[in-house]
Amino acid sequence: MRDFSQDHAALALNTATLGRNVDGHGAGWPVERVIDACAERGFGGIVFWRREIGANAVAIGERARAAGLVVAGLCRTPFLTGPLAPRPLSVLMDDFSASIDMAAGLGAPVLTIVVGGVEPGTKGVAESLKLVGERVAAAAPYAAERGVKLALEPLHPVYGGDRSCLVTVRAAVDLCDWIGHANVGIAVDVYHVWWDLTLAQELRRAGKGRILGYHLCDWLAETRDVLLDRGMMGDGVADLKAIRAAVEDAGYDGLCEVEIFSAGDWWKRDPGEVLDICVERFRTVC
Amino acid sequence: MRDFSQDHAALALNTATLGRNVDGHGAGWPVERVIDACAERGFGGIVFWRREIGANAVAIGERARAAGLVVAGLCRTPFLTGPLAPRPLSVLMDDFSASIDMAAGLGAPVLTIVVGGVEPGTKGVAESLKLVGERVAAAAPYAAERGVKLALEPLHPVYGGDRSCLVTVRAAVDLCDWIGHANVGIAVDVYHVWWDLTLAQELRRAGKGRILGYHLCDWLAETRDVLLDRGMMGDGVADLKAIRAAVEDAGYDGLCEVEIFSAGDWWKRDPGEVLDICVERFRTVC
Numbered sequence: 001m002r003d004f005s006q007d008h009a010a011l012a013l014n015t016a017t018l019g020r021n022v023d024g025h026g027a028g029w030p031v032e033r034v035i036d037a038c039a040e041r042g043f044g045g046i047v048f049w050r051r052e053i054g055a056n057a058v059a060i061g062e063r064a065r066a067a068g069l070v071v072a073g074l075c076r077t078p079f080l081t082g083p084l085a086p087r088p089l090s091v092l093m094d095d096f097s098a099s100i101d102m103a104a105g106l107g108a109p110v111l112t113i114v115v116g117g118v119e120p121g122t123k124g125v126a127e128s129l130k131l132v133g134e135r136v137a138a139a140a141p142y143a144a145e146r147g148v149k150l151a152l153e154p155l156h157p158v159y160g161g162d163r164s165c166l167v168t169v170r171a172a173v174d175l176c177d178w179i180g181h182a183n184v185g186i187a188v189d190v191y192h193v194w195w196d197l198t199l200a201q202e203l204r205r206a207g208k209g210r211i212l213g214y215h216l217c218d219w220l221a222e223t224r225d226v227l228l229d230r231g232m233m234g235d236g237v238a239d240l241k242a243i244r245a246a247v248e249d250a251g252y253d254g255l256c257e258v259e260i261f262s263a264g265d266w267w268k269r270d271p272g273e274v275l276d277i278c279v280e281r282f283r284t285v286c
Numbered sequence: 287m288r289d290f291s292q293d294h295a296a297l298a299l300n301t302a303t304l305g306r307n308v309d310g311h312g313a314g315w316p317v318e319r320v321i322d323a324c325a326e327r328g329f330g331g332i333v334f335w336r337r338e339i340g341a342n343a344v345a346i347g348e349r350a351r352a353a354g355l356v357v358a359g360l361c362r363t364p365f366l367t368g369p370l371a372p373r374p375l376s377v378l379m380d381d382f383s384a385s386i387d388m389a390a391g392l393g394a395p396v397l398t399i400v401v402g403g404v405e406p407g408t409k410g411v412a413e414s415l416k417l418v419g420e421r422v423a424a425a426a427p428y429a430a431e432r433g434v435k436l437a438l439e440p441l442h443p444v445y446g447g448d449r450s451c452l453v454t455v456r457a458a459v460d461l462c463d464w465i466g467h468a469n470v471g472i473a474v475d476v477y478h479v480w481w482d483l484t485l486a487q488e489l490r491r492a493g494k495g496r497i498l499g500y501h502l503c504d505w506l507a508e509t510r511d512v513l514l515d516r517g518m519m520g521d522g523v524a525d526l527k528a529i530r531a532a533v534e535d536a537g538y539d540g541l542c543e544v545e546i547f548s549a550g551d552w553w554k555r556d557p558g559e560v561l562d563i564c565v566e567r568f569r570t571v572c
Contacts, residue, residue: 083507117507117523124525125481158444160481161507161523167481195411195446195453221369221403221447226512237403237447239410 001245002253004283011282012045012072013038014215014259018274019267021049021075022228026267034271035064041275045070045255050102057105065107072255073110073151073213074103080135081128082117083162096139104146110212111143112151112187117162128165133178140181151187151212152176158226169193169202176210188247189215189259191230194238200246208251216240216286217260228263232277234285244286256286287531288539290569297568298331298358299324300501300545304560305553307335307361308514312553320557321350327561331356331541336388343391351393358541359396359437359499360389366421367414368403369448382425390432396498397429398437398473403448414451419464426467437473437498438462444512455479455488462496474533475501475545477516480524486532494537502526502572503546514549518563520571530572542572 004010015034019026029037031052038046046069053060053074064071078095079085086092103111113136119128136150143150154172155164166172172186186206193199203211218236223229233240244256258278260266266274290296301320305312315323317338324332332355339346339360350357364381365371372378389397399422405414422436429436440458441450452458458472472492479485489497504522509515519526530542544564546552552560 123523124528125483126525156443157481158442158509158512161505161509168483171483195443197411197454197457219447223444223447226444237409239412242410 001248004286006283008042008279008282009044010256011043011279012047012070012255012257013043013275013278014047014075014257015049015052016075017258017260017266017278018271019263020052022263025263027271029271031060032063035067035069037272037275039067039069041279043069045072045257047073047075047257047259048106048108049075050099053102053106057102061106061108070255071106071108072257073112074099074106074108076112076114079114079116079163081115081119081131081165083120085116093135093138096135097142100139100143100146100148103148108148110149110151112153112213114153114155115164115166117160118165125160125165125167129171129175132166133175136184137179137181140179140183144181144183149212150184152184153187153189154192156192156226168196169199169206173202173206173210176206185210185212187213187215189217190238190240190243191215191217191219194219194243199243200249203246203250206250211247211250211252213257214244214247214252214254215257215259216282217258224264228261230260230262232260232266233258233281240286256282258282287534290572292569294328294565294568295330296542297329297565298333298356298541298543299329299561299564300333300361300543301335301338302361303544303546303552303564304557305549306338308549311549313557315557317346318349321353321355323558323561325353325355327565329355329561331358331543333359333361333543334392334394335361336385339388339392343388347392347394356541357392357394358543359398360385360392360394362398362400365400365402365449367401367405367417367451369406371402379421379424382421383428386425386429386432386434389434394434396435396437398439398499400439400441401450401452403446404451411446411451411453415457415461418452419461422470423465423467426465426469430467430469435498436470438470439473439475440478442478442512454482455485455492459488459492459496462492471496471498473499473501475503476524476526476529477501477503477505480505480529485529486535489532489536492536497533497536497538499543500530500533500538500540501543501545502568503544510550514547516546516548518546518552519544519567526572542568544568
């Protein structure tokens with residue numbers, strides 16, 4: 001297991017941590033200022049959201065790299081199923097392609113997929129997962145052509161209804177197997193998987209080449225809002241060291257991306273303070 | 287699989303469905319009126335909460351049986367771990383025994399255990415589950431002596447922090463194996479397990495003798511409150527027929543207990559209407 005106690009070059013910022021992915025939240029720093037603030041503190045990478053990129057993917061990607069940051073990924077595709085997915089399917093797939101194009105423009109090697117919830121008119125997750133598989137399989141060749149890997153991110157089962165019918169690493173690995181495209185893997189987020197006792201064995205089954213991202217935050221024991229009340233690493237009940245050990249035992253040696261949605265706490269603080277604390281917690285508790 | 291389309295003798299009411307387990311909710315019917323309303327509608331059984339029993343366990347149990355209802359169970363033991371568990375341990379274990387005594391007084395064959403969250407000072411669920419195992423193992427002989435089985439109920443992973451470090455059927459079966467007492471089994475609740483693709487195989491592993499209860503409600507696609515916004519059967523995305531098939535394939539042939547926590551909807555309605563709809567939905571969508 002890597003030792004981060006004296007070295008946080010493996011630390012990446014997901015800009016959601018500063019509230020940049022939701023209107024009306026965060027300090028409103030321009031993206032250039034976020035890039036510089038991460039670079040000054042020695043972050044190794046950064047992950048953006050589509051809403052902050054607009055038509056400037058190439059320029060923002062170059063700006064980040066010029067500052068010394070790896071552009072590690074882009075969030076995210078549209079929902080592919082469920083009540084929140086774009087309709088009709090042609091609009092959805094066009095937006096899927098647009099998200100691939102943006103990742104390619106940024107020079108981001110990974111595009112995250114939050115798959116969407118249970119398809120209206122169906123029950124349970126199985127039928128919706130099949131639709132997800134078909135839609136990801138349809139997009140994978142184009143993504144490969146553009147040099148972008150697709151990361152299926154299982155979300156916490158609390159989102160199973162509306163945001164993600166994919167709720168376990170096990171199901172994500174099965175879905176990768178079913179899709180069978182070298183360009184498709186998984187992303188592992190502490191918030192979504194901390195409770196899963198089968199995590200280590202399922203990550204070993206995934207194997208190194210298919211773990212495309214590792215996301216850090218914490219699960220607060222008394223979570224007030226399942227969407228926007230994530231904890232800073234160390235403030236919750238997730239066993240962060242054990243989870244990273246499982247991820248690294250499976251072969252992952254990439255960046256560790258802090259992604260904290262926190263409308264009531266961290267998004268209200270000064271972004272510089274938040275970044276400083278991310279560095280300190282990364283070195284001490286992750 | 288049993289056919290309930292013309293017969294709801296297997297239907298039981300958990301009185302939480304009428305808001306009786308939370309102060310200030312529900313219509314406030316006396317327990318006798320709830321018993322009669324269930325009996326009039328042909329319910330087969332009823333499950334009570336400790337707060338509505340007080341010192342009248344024997345009388346209430348006899349009253350329910352005289353009306354033609356099976357007293358199927360009692361909710362519940364104190365939390366055994368986590369931030370909400372009674373302290374010190376002696377107080378906790380005394381209350382555990384008191385809950386066993388109440389179940390015995392009622393003539394309820396099953397006492398439900400909601401195990402409690404992650405023990406303060408620890409990380410992840412594993413260490414807390416070990417404490418749960420030790421505490422249940424300590425109480426199991428006394429429960430057996432009093433004729434009460436203990437049902438470990440895995441809760442949805444959203445409760446992992448504060449209410450239940452036991453969040454999957456798989457972990458519940460493992461815990462039963464570890465405890466190794468014939469008096470300890472599991473309860474399966476649609477709300478907590480609907481997302482789990484390993485459910486059928488884990489229930490088969492549990493086997494008939496260890497499935498001590500089956501609870502019905504539904505998971506609303508857009509759940510507004512994870513504690514008090516459960517759906518009526520048919521209104522959500524759980525595949526109720528498939529889940530019951532899995533439970534029955536594993537050998538369960540007991541009562542099906544409707545348990546709907548719904549502060550904003552069902553608890554505001556007339557209890558008679560709620561019970562009528564329970565019967566109709568049980569016959570049509572469960």
